[in-house]
Amino acid sequence: MGGRPAATVAAGRESHExxxxxxxxxxxxxxxxxxxPEIGERLGLSAAGVRRHLDALIEAGEAQAAAPPRRQGRGRGRPARRFQLTAVGRARLGHSxxxxxxxxxRHLRELGGDAAIEDFARRRVESILSGVQPAEPGTEGDAEDIESMAEEIAAAFTASGFAxxxxxxxTGVQICQxxxxxxxxxxxxxxxCEAEQEAFVRILGTHVQRLATIANGDAFCTTHVPVLPPPGVPQREPPP
Structure with missing residues (x-):
């Protein structure tokens, strides 16, 4: 009995790749x-296999090595290189x-001005977060409550395609899109983006800080939510 045709084998290999x-x-x-190494561990790939895929994505402009963190530890050796998608890579995922x-x-702005755009943006994010209940009065800043609500917010955005x-x-919680x-x-x-931040403040009942946005060219949108330490745990004084 003969083996499978070479074309069939090649097609199967390309499909798997x-x-x-x-x-x-x-x-x-x-x-x-x-x-x-983290990619290899998560996907069960060899180091050579991971490198082959990363090299192809980098060559296509879809991935890049991330800038190293500004604050490095004093340990010996270089920190491991980290990789992330570029704007081109994210665009390939589809922007229907x-x-x-x-x-x-634009037409909406012509008809109703900036107020119409702001109202639309507010209604849109309210629809995404319609199932997330705002913080109860008096619980603002509680670490466990904020972390739980942040997870609910993340789940709601994931359901709307934001991963x-x-x-x-x-000392805080970060919500990343x-x-x-x-x-x-x-x-x-x-x-x-502004409407999203306002919704986070309303739901969490505390100040939040937008650290990065994809719309501004960053790798992902990051919102920092400060939390208070548990009762009885003193806050550290900032260094002089």
Missing amino acids: GQTRAAVVQLLLEEGPITA YDDLATAAM ASARRVG HHCPVSHVAEQFPEL
Whole structure:
């Protein structure tokens, strides 16, 4: 009995490569910046396999090595390189009807001015977060409550295509949106991003700080939410 035709084998190999490449892209989207060993561990790939996919994505302009953190530890050796998607890589994931949406937003501004755009942006984010209950009065700043609500916010945005996550970082919680399906529109209409931040403040009942946005060219949107220490735990005084 003869083996499978060479063309069939090649097609199967290309299909598998494509699926693996898509998995690498998805991991860069949701977890990036991420190291090559971490990619290999998560996807069960060899170091050579990870390097092959990363090199192809970098050559296509879809991925890049992330800038190292400004504050490095004093340990020996270089920190591991971390990789993330570029704006080109995110665009390949699809931004449906960008031109149509932008044209509609411009027409809306012509008809109703800035107030109409702001109202639309506010209604849009309220729709995304309609299932998230605002903080109860008197619980503002409580670490556990804020972290729980931040996770609910992230889940709501993920359901709307933003690939969002929430995690404790230092003295606060960070909400990260690893993908933005409306980033191209938000580049021209920052009211969309501003409405999101206002909604976070309303729901969490505390001040938040936007650290980065995809619309401004960053790798992902990051919002920092400060939290108070548990009762009885003194706050550290800032260094003189």
